[in-house]
Amino acid sequence: MQLVRLERRGDVAVLTIANPPVNAIGTAVVAGLASAIDRFEADRSYKALLVHCDGSTFVAGGDIGSFDDPGFSAAPFNATLDRIETLDRPVVASLHGSVLGGGLELALACHWRVALPSTKLGMPEVKLGLLPGSLGTQRLPRVAGIKLALDMISTGRNISAQAAKDAGIIDEVSDGVPLETGLAFAQALISRGGAARRISTLIIPPGGIEADFFATAANDARTKKSFYPAAAAIVQAVQASTLPFKDGAAVEARLFEELRQSRESMALRHLFFAECEAAKVPGLAKDVKTRPITKVGIVGAGTMGGGIAMNFANAGIQTVLVETSQAALERGLGMMKGNYEASAAKGRLTTQQVSQRMALLTGSLDYAALSDCDLVIEAVFENMELKKQICARLGQVCKSGAIIATNTSTLDVDVLAQATARAQDVVGMHFFSPANVMRLLEVVRGAQTAPDVLATVMQLARKIGKVAVVSGVCYGFIGNRMAEVYMREAEFLLMEGATPSQIDGAVESLGMAMGPCRMLDMAGIDVGAKTVIEYGKAGGLPPDPTYRAVVRRMFELGRFGQKTGAGYYRYEGRKPEEDPETARIAKELAGTHGIAQRSEISRQEIIERLLYPLINEGFKIFEEGIAWRPGDIDVVWTAGYGFPDHKGGPMFYADSLGLGVIADRMAHYAATRGNAYGYWTLSPLLQKQAGERKQLIDSKAGTS
Numbered sequence: 219m220q221l222v223r224l225e226r227r228g229d230v231a232v233l234t235i236a237n238p239p240v241n242a243i244g245t246a247v248v249a250g251l252a253s254a255i256d257r258f259e260a261d262r263s264y265k266a267l268l269v270h271c272d273g274s275t276f277v278a279g280g281d282i283g284s285f286d287d288p289g290f291s292a293a294p295f296n297a298t299l300d301r302i303e304t305l306d307r308p309v310v311a312s313l314h315g316s317v318l319g320g321g322l323e324l325a326l327a328c329h330w331r332v333a334l335p336s337t338k339l340g341m342p343e344v345k346l347g348l349l350p351g352s353l354g355t356q357r358l359p360r361v362a363g364i365k366l367a368l369d370m371i372s373t374g375r376n377i378s379a380q381a382a383k384d385a386g387i388i389d390e391v392s393d394g395v396p397l398e399t400g401l402a403f404a405q406a407l408i409s410r411g412g413a414a415r416r417i418s419t420l421i422i423p424p425g426g427i428e429a430d431f432f433a434t435a436a437n438d439a440r441t442k443k444s445f446y447p448a449a450a451a452i453v454q455a456v457q458a459s460t461l462p463f464k465d466g467a468a469v470e471a472r473l474f475e476e477l478r479q480s481r482e483s484m485a486l487r488h489l490f491f492a493e494c495e496a497a498k499v500p501g502l503a504k505d506v507k508t509r510p511i512t513k514v515g516i517v518g519a520g521t522m523g524g525g526i527a528m529n530f531a532n533a534g535i536q537t538v539l540v541e542t543s544q545a546a547l548e549r550g551l552g553m554m555k556g557n558y559e560a561s562a563a564k565g566r567l568t569t570q571q572v573s574q575r576m577a578l579l580t581g582s583l584d585y586a587a588l589s590d591c592d593l594v595i596e597a598v599f600e601n602m603e604l605k606k607q608i609c610a611r612l613g614q615v616c617k618s619g620a621i622i623a624t625n626t627s628t629l630d631v632d633v634l635a636q637a638t639a640r641a642q643d644v645v646g647m648h649f650f651s652p653a654n655v656m657r658l659l660e661v662v663r664g665a666q667t668a669p670d671v672l673a674t675v676m677q678l679a680r681k682i683g684k685v686a687v688v689s690g691v692c693y694g695f696i697g698n699r700m701a702e703v704y705m706r707e708a709e710f711l712l713m714e715g716a717t718p719s720q721i722d723g724a725v726e727s728l729g730m731a732m733g734p735c736r737m738l739d740m741a742g743i744d745v746g747a748k749t750v751i752e753y754g755k756a757g758g759l760p761p762d763p764t765y766r767a768v769v770r771r772m773f774e775l776g777r778f779g780q781k782t783g784a785g786y787y788r789y790e791g792r793k794p795e796e797d798p799e800t801a802r803i804a805k806e807l808a809g810t811h812g813i814a815q816r817s818e819i820s821r822q823e824i825i826e827r828l829l830y831p832l833i834n835e836g837f838k839i840f841e842e843g844i845a846w847r848p849g850d851i852d853v854v855w856t857a858g859y860g861f862p863d864h865k866g867g868p869m870f871y872a873d874s875l876g877l878g879v880i881a882d883r884m885a886h887y888a889a890t891r892g893n894a895y896g897y898w899t900l901s902p903l904l905q906k907q908a909g910e911r912k913q914l915i916d917s918k919a920g921t922s
């Protein structure tokens with residue numbers, strides 16, 4: 219396929235990029251651009267050049283996959299942009315879709331820009347741990363001003379076509395077909411004798427900005443975004459736009475290359491592709507017909523059910539909530555209204571949007587209200603017997619072809635599927651709290667889940683803005699199964715004498731959003747303890763009396779975490795304070811179970827004991843086929859559990875550390891702590907990869 223074409227339309231040479239799906243710029247496109255420019259230069263009968271793209275979008279960026287090539291260089295594309303800008307006849311870019319990164323850089327090298335009203339423009343490189351590497355840090359400030367340019371490049375946010383016009387980034391907003399609007403603009407330009415204009419020749423006026431502007435921005439980047447080297451580099455590169463263009467360009471080139479090779483950027487690029495991959499269901503026929511979802515039912519209007527319902531109302535889907543009492547129903551609907559009103563108060567929603575969303579949410583005390591729903595999700599608390607009863611009832615009440623989903627976070631989806639007597643319609647939809655905010659959705663495929671059910675739920679997840687990862691059935695699926703070993707070690711460390719803030723501080727120092735103690739206090743110790751108790755009833759727990767002894771004791775004492783003002787920490791409002799009572803409880807348990815307390819436990823030991831078993835569990839999950847790809851595990855932990863994205867998720871992080879290091883330290887803990895219950899037994903896959911000195915994830919982002 220020809221990726222770049224040059225065709226005549228009267229006086230105008232039309233350059234078309236056709237590189238689906240998003241017209242990303244890679245080596246072949248750059249070569250195509252160069253040859254098209256050669257032809258344009260050679261033919262003096264053309265009066266203007268129009269650059270546009272086939273398909274649903276203008277160029278959405280450089281080809282992210284190519285950044286992993288050791289021989290990658292931005293120089294050929296940058297030289298091509300330079301050639302475009304220095305052309306002596308006007309060059310017009312006609313924009314549509316997502317004009318991002320290298321796409322916006324291409325547009326800024328053109329002399330004039332026209333865009334459809336629906337166009338989104340942005341420089342999202344920062345989300346990949348990069349900065350714009352094709353002169354975006356130099357050209358954008360020259361047209362948009364330093365403040366807006368720095369804001370767009372630092373946040374990676376998109377702006378609308380109208381906002382871009384107001385900021386001077388584009389010249390005209392015009393509706394129609396991109397080729398035709400671009401041609402009309404180019405022809406009008408020719409008629410009025412419009413000439414070439416070059417952003418690189420613009421000079422940023424000195425003194426147009428506060429004297430300490432860049433110092434403050436650099437300080438913010440260093441302190442607030444210390445885990446992300448791109449943040450500080452972006453400030454430096456944008457500051458360099460006040461230098462002569464060539465000098466600024468050299469600064470940008472150096473910084474881009476440093477970032478491209480940074481671990482952080484590799485990790486974020488891995489996650490970009492891992493998220494794209496996670497949406498793909500292996501073996502699912504492309505033409506599988508999904509089931510229409512126009513009405514959703516939720517059983518349970520508690521925090522979880524309410525949060526889940528809001529996702530559907532946000533997407534314009536009618537949703538009915540079923541509860542057992544009027545009071546519970548009213549409480550649930552009131553909570554949702556309160557959440558929407560809080561968003562409106564922050565200016566995120568209009569009052570009209572609040573009313574529209576609330577109008578989509580109704581409540582009922584009668585299961586009959588679920589009979590015309592296309593999807594019903596049970597979201598009652600984690601109790602197998604209760605969930606089985608509800609599933610049995612849903613099996614009877616739901617219409618034929620309706621999907622029945624369980625929001626269980628740990629229980630056996632196949633057992634629940636059997637309870638409905640229509641297992642092919644059943645799937646797990648594990649939302650994360652707060653369900654209207656957290657991006658992750660674990661989709662649990664049961665042994666009999668029908669392919670079209672899986673396809674429908676994956677499509678629906680995208681519609682409601684979730685990143686969905688498919689998991690097989692096992693205790694806790696991908697996320698909570700790994701969290702279980704992490705919590706296990708956190709509790710052992712408490713009993714050995716570490717404080718909650720030492721434990722949390724250790725993993726937070728790596729960039730984890732929240733350590734295990736704060737996490738459980740927030741999620742609810744009662745919820746955590748009941749899950750462990752349920753797991754025990756199902757025979758899943760090791761015969762170890764010390765296993766998760768702390769959470770169970772806290773539960774007995776009514777220390778449920780934030781909601782009761784005390785858990786691992788004591789709370790004044792939401793602020794956690796160290797609580798001597800926790801140390802006392804841990805010491806008492808240590809005494810009961812004969813666990814020796816130590817006055818000092820190193821940060822390194824805490825990190826290793828929390829994260830290495832978690833990684834080991836991830837390996838088991840992958841080799842058992844519970845997760846299809848290591849990247850799926852990384853998406854679960856970064857999107858749902860606050861694992862630092864700049865470390866790429868636990869599996870990518872394991873590769874960065876070296877699997878041999880993890881295997882050695884696991885062996886060390888097996889020897890020093892004993893391994894009666896197999897806590898330190900290596901997954902065969904981890905052992906094999908470590909032995910062969912191999913990585914788990916191929917460096918070509920996201921594939922295993």
Ligand code: 3H9
Pocket residue numbers: 239240242278279280281282283292295316318319320321323342343346349350351352354491494495
């Ligand atoms: C950059 O530009 C650096 C420059 O400064 C310097 C360059 C020298 N590359 O998301 P979707 C794939 S950095 C390669 O489902 P949507 C994606 O993996 C780049 N592949 O579609 C997926 O593949 P698959 C700055 C890319 O309609 C398919 O396209 N730009 C790229 O929901 C469809 O993607 C960005 O960071 C790419 N740049 O959303 C933009 N982009 O079908 C990143 C997409 O195999 N992209 N793919 O799974 C996006 O934000 C969204 O894809 C977009 C479309 C909004 C464009």
